[in-house]
Amino acid sequence: MATQELDPITLQVISGALDTIAEEMGHILYRMSFSSIIRESQDLGAGLFDTDFNTLCESESTPLHIGSLPGYLRGIQDSLQGGTWNEGDVVIHNHPYYGASHSPDIAIVIPCFHGGELVGFAANTAHHLDIGAATPGLIIDIPDVYAEGMLFAGIKFYEKGVRNEALWKFLGNNSRASQQLKSDIEAQIASARLGVRRFHELIERYGKDTILSATQQLMDYTERILRQKIEKIPDGEYRAEGFLDDDGKNRGIRLPVKVCVRIRGDAIEIDLTGSSAQVETGFNVPFEGSTKVACFCAIRSLLLDAETSEIQVPSNEGSFRPIQVTAPKGSI
Template sequence: MTKENKTIDPITLQVIRGAIETIAEEMAHVLFRMSFSSIIRESEDLGAGLFDKNFNTLCESESTPMHIGSIPGYLHGIEETLDDGEWYEDDVVVHNHPYFGASHTPDLAIVIPIFYEGELVGYSGNTAHHIDIGAATPGLIIDVHDVYAEGMLFAGTKLYRKGKRNDTMWNFIHNNSRAARQLVDDIEAQIASARLGVKRFVELLDRYGKELVFNACNQLMDYSEKMLRQRIEAIPDGEYRAEGWLDDDGRNRGQTLPVKVCVRVIHDRIEVDLTGSSPQTPTAYNVPFEGSTKVAAFAAFRKLLLDTATSDTRVPSNQGSFRPISVIAPEGSIFNPIAPTSAEARFTQCNMMIDLIIKAMAPVLPDEIIAGSSASISFASYAGVRPDGEYWVFLEVNEGAYGGRPQSDGPDSIDNLMANTRNNPLEDLAMHIPMICERYELRDDVLPGAGKHRGGIGVVKSQRILTDGIITHESERHTNVPWGIFGGKEGAAGKCEIYNAASNAPTREMHSKFHGLEVKKDDVMAYYSPCGGGYGSPLERDPQKVLDDVLDGFCSAEQAHEVYGVVLDLEAETVALDATSRRREELEKAG
């Protein structure tokens, strides 16, 4: 815990807490409202917060967990690489180097130092995912050899020095992106957001005084740490293991990549050991350790132990919630690659890691865990060249589904585990780029995992491209089906297809990830996300819920009879209760 500070009374403490949390939310709001690219403006693939001079997170916006937890890593990397080797008032730094703390290269961080009465007291920072930073292919990359193919690398680079704009660097950025206008304007939005954070925090210091504000922040961090340690102490000490696999590395097809998780509970702390997971890959399918692997572990245990919906008290999101968690990943593994290996396509591995942590903890946290989720992310880049020679680039995150939960079904068609992005309005898509959405609905080709609480239903989205172009797609779980738990049944794997809407050419079954695929006008990419596994025995499911699912098309009458043991009168739309009781007795005896 932090050094002992003067105790702040509870009312003042909550006032300071509310103030700094509001600052973080206001920063995020400014960022997504001012941005031009849809991945930031609509999907809100971003994070914002305030940090003390030792790089501790004081507060964070309620955005994507991957962004916020990573900024301390960025700050440590900036410390190693900072232009001039020193911060000055009104400096503005951009940073994205994955081997100096960044989450991955498209997530540019903007950091501005906070000076108060001539003293450096902290930092205002944010990160956001940009649509193109000049990588080997537009928007996303997978099958490249090293980090230098990922696009522009910034390490402690000052866009402003003592308030003076570095025009040479801005020109460099503008001249090295396929979507230069959007990139520059989005960076400007990040700067506006970070400057607002500086302004608001200085106002807070003026009002309450530096000593009181930082004492309160330290007390809030200690409180978050204490609460997490208390939850960990309630778990029996021991090692809890789970393992799974990833489909491939985007190049070497048919070669699955093992992911092994060992969670060690040691009194009031947790150690996540990834030893035994796949060696680093020769493609970009690796995970930066500081900026992504560690952050995934932090997020996993915040979800399990500090969830705001299930906790009696709301615990602040700050550095204190990171302190009890440590991570081990051998150098040279997929979760801790060695430079200059590429490490841009790193999200699905983190989701699988979190899903396995949840599975590992099932024996000791049965009322907190869920069944297997889609535990992936469908991240697609569509791009092409307009008649005037200008590129258009569109990034899209497609939804997945959660596994069944202890008290309810898994949510359908939703970002899950490590992500918190939103979907793009279809009208926005049609207004700005040459694409049409042909289909966007819940999957009807497979059924979710059966259980007392069934798994969530994945999404199917079909996007038609109206020019020749390029598609890169990162996803997972085409071969590793989300598991059921405590008697629940497994869910369904994902899939991806490409066909041409204007011809009779055969449909192409695609791998879960592919890089720089050249497509023709009227080609359609149809993505089907995995469906979640079931929680608990299907024979314990409320028969009325089974009927509702059959009427909604989420369950077949055959599955209702064979798996759930529910006998239905579909003409009357009722459950035959006596026949259902007898059928369930038959299935229990047979099983």
């Protein structure tokens, strides 16, 4: 597709429309949900994504849900049931070693087609109270990820519009809070379906090429603004160190977390080398769904704070591009 340069007014209108879609997706999700952690705490994230899994827009929700969904999408791509997307598919995914943050954060992803062509995805994540783990709620002193509850990796909850009734029954039979779990998942599906519908309406109004060009320009704009902010920081290495009290099992053994932030011109590297080795309990943090996202969130909060910034910067993939995260395998 040849990228067309859009005029500033059209670009701003489309940017506002994308932001509104993400916010509406988030509102639908928390207003329909049964559990308080979603309905009241808004422990969720929602947005639209292109076919390369770039974030086009995202809801203003819990920070660690913001930015995690591209990792989910990449994990789904590696594990997708049947290997192909079809109209009417709804995918459920929460596997921490396929891009998810942690297993209670379940994602619902729906592909968006226009004229038979895949043009993007509407997706959301939400924290669920009980997914059949060894004990209710969050659990730390466990031997492996399987004790955290049900794991889904690229599973089609709906295939070509037809619900997997066996999976629906399985969900209800493997949670201590089955009504809340199933109702919250239905809210997630409604939210993602709304996102697909709104994305389709936007393309119908402006044309596919215009929308895809706009999203590229908006991502480039956000990246450019963040790089300008980074350039104002003197080049160098900035180090800090903290500790976790213990791993929840071996009491009194502190776990170091070390970070070196390297500024090189208009780019940042966050290097966690030297942090504790991985532990035998649930303190280990998945790289794609949590470690990278926490780093992205910290930089964005410091340099692109909406309350203090003199300009409004769209929340999209451009805010991730200048940031590189290094975390050695085998570390916490």
